[in-house]
Amino acid sequence: MTPALLLWPTVALAALWVYHDASKHRVGAVEGAEGLLNIPAGAWAFAVLFFGVVTFPLYLINRRRLIKRALTSPALSPRRGLKLSALVLYNGIIWAILLASPSGAPACDAPQARGLALDLLIEAGQARGVRVERFDRLVEVSFDEGAGRRTCRGELHSDMGVEILEYTLEARAGGRFALKFNTAYAPSAPAR
Numbered sequence: 287m288t289p290a291l292l293l294w295p296t297v298a299l300a301a302l303w304v305y306h307d308a309s310k311h312r313v314g315a316v317e318g319a320e321g322l323l324n325i326p327a328g329a330w331a332f333a334v335l336f337f338g339v340v341t342f343p344l345y346l347i348n349r350r351r352l353i354k355r356a357l358t359s360p361a362l363s364p365r366r367g368l369k370l371s372a373l374v375l376y377n378g379i380i381w382a383i384l385l386a387s388p389s390g391a392p393a394c395d396a397p398q399a400r401g402l403a404l405d406l407l408i409e410a411g412q413a414r415g416v417r418v419e420r421f422d423r424l425v426e427v428s429f430d431e432g433a434g435r436r437t438c439r440g441e442l443h444s445d446m447g448v449e450i451l452e453y454t455l456e457a458r459a460g461g462r463f464a465l466k467f468n469t470a471y472a473p474s475a476p477a478r
Contacts, residue, residue, distance in 0.1 A: 295380045297338040302373040304345050305331035309369075313352045314361020323348055327363050331373060390431070391455035391463050394438035395424040399455055402465050407442060407451075419443040427452065437468075 308314070308327035315326050323344075325333070333341040345352075363369070392399045404421045411418040424440040434457030442449045452468040 295377065297335060297342075298373070298377045298380050300338055300342045301331045301335040302370070302377055304334045304342065305373055306370060307349070308345075308352070309363035309366050311353045312356045312360035312362065314356070314363070316355060316359040316361070319355075319359075323352065326361060328369055331369075391429075391434055391436040391457045394426045394436060394440070394455070399438075399463070399465065400424065403440070403453060403467075406465065406467070411444060417445045419445070421451075 305327055308330050313327055313330070315324050315329075330341070330345055334345065400421070404418070407421055408418045420443045421440050422443070424438055427437040427439050429436045436455045437452060438455065439450060439452050442451050454466045454468060456464045456466070458464060
């Protein structure tokens with residue numbers, strides 16, 4: 287899972303913690319008080335959920351002051367259990383989506399992709415009586431982030447000479463990927 291994909295569940299967990307913490311300490315809007323920080327626990331959670339980069343540190347920095355103010359002006363959080371359950375459910379859905387979705391195809395020259403490509407080429411070469419020496423100069427031709435598909439090109443060196451081959455790496459669930467050569471020379475490999 288890429289760091290960018292980890293951002294959503296991390297922010298969602300931060301929002302859950304902020305709501306739990308703020309409602310437990312009865313942090314909330316104080317009547318007559320003004321300011322950006324004078325909001326109920328649920329508003330803090332939603333602010334962290336949608337503007338987490340700014341509001342989560344803001345909550346942490348002001349947490350002691352908010353808790354101290356709540357000692358003299360406690361706020362009740364109606365339906366606290368229901369709201370916590372909704373945030374937990376939201377977190378579960380985010381994690382389920384991220385774990386089930388492709389995490390991206392490996393780089394063209396990643397060891398697992400290079401190794402699988404070379405294994406397939408050696409196997410195909412042996413079937414044809416060709417001795418494969420190496421497969422190198424791997425470069426990315428294109429990348430479709432939405433589809434989790436990367437098209438690559440490399441040089442196949444064999445006893446028959448040098449041949450330029452294109453292949454596709456396609457992401458699968460659970461961090462797996464499939465490799466398919468865009469030529470009749472080598473077979474495709476199922477997800478690994």
